[in-house]
Amino acid sequence: MARAQHDQADVSSPAKVMRIGTMVKQLLEEVRGTELDEKGRERLAEIHRRSIDELEEGLSKDLIEELERLDLPFDSTDGPPTTSELRIAQAQLVGWLEGLFHGIQTAIMAQQAMAQQMGGRGQLPPGMVPPGMTPAEGQPDEKESDRDDRGTGNYL
Template sequence: MTTGDDDQDVEGVEIIGGEPRFMAALAEDDSDERSLTDLVEQPAKVMRIGTMIKQLLEEVRAAPLDEASRNRLRDIHATSIRELEDGLAPELREELDRLTLPFSEDAAPSDAELRIAQAQLVGWLEGLFHGIQTALFAQQMAARAQLEQMRQGALPPAWANRATATASTCRPCPRVRTSRRAMRGWSFPSSTPNRVP
C-alpha cells in the first residue's frame, strides 16, 4: 500500500499511487531513448558516408589500382573519417579515433592496405548500425510490454488513461525514422539479407 511519501514526481507530473518498479522502468526507457538519439547525431549523413565507403571497398576489391588512385583513396578515406566524426556523439568519435590509423604520408598505400582500412571502417559502421537496430527493437518490445501492463490494469486508472492517450498519438522522432529507412540497405550478420543492387 502506498502512502503520500511514495508519491513520485516524474518530469513535473506528480503521480499518486504509482507502482515504484514501473516508474523506474519508465525512467530507464526514457534514458535509453535519449542515449540512442544522441548516439548518432546526424544519421542520414553517417549512412550516406557509410554507403560510399562500402562502395569504395567493392571498387578496391574489383581491380588493382595505380599509384594515383591509391593516393586518391587515401585522401577520401581520411576525409570520410572526419565527416563521420561530425555526425557522431563524442564517445563514438573517440572510439573511431582509437581504431583508425592514418596512412603514411611518404608513399601511396598498397591495395592491401586500402582494403584493410576500408573493410575495418565498413565493419565498424555495420556494427554501429546493428547496435542501433537492436536498441530500436528493444525499445519496441519494452513499449509493447508497457502497453500490455496497461491493458491488464497494472497501472492506476489516472496514469493508464494518460499513458494510453500518449501512446495513441506518439510517433517516432524524425531522427529515428531516418535511421530506420537508411538501415534497410545494410546487411548485418545473420540478421538482415544482403542489399540487392
C-alpha cells in the first residue's frame, strides 16, 4: 500500500498524463493496420518523443527516470524508424501508462478502504466532521422542526 500511495503522489498533473496517454493509445490503434511512408514514420517518431517530453512534465523524478530507462531511442542512422519499431515503442508506452494508471487506482481504492475502516470504528480522518455535526462547534445541527417544538407548547 505504501508504494501505491507513493505512485499517486508522483503524478503532479494527472489530467495531462491521462490526455497524453489517451492520445498515444489512439495513435497506436490508428497505425496498427496502416503501413506508414517515410514522412509518416518521421512524424510518428517525433510525436512519440514529444509525448514523452510532455509526460515528464507531470511526473516525479523517479517516474521520469523509469520512463527514460524503458524508452529506448530510435536508431536514426538508417533514416526514420520502421513502422514495426514505432508500433513497439507506442505499445510499450501505452503499457507503461496503463500500469501507472492502475497504480493510481489502487492507491485511491486503498485510501477509500482505509477511510471506511476508520469510519466503522468511529474514527474519521483528520479534518472530517461526522454527519449532523457542524465543523465550528462540533455540536449536532439543529433541525428546523426541533426549533419550532421548543418555542411553543404542545397545544399551541
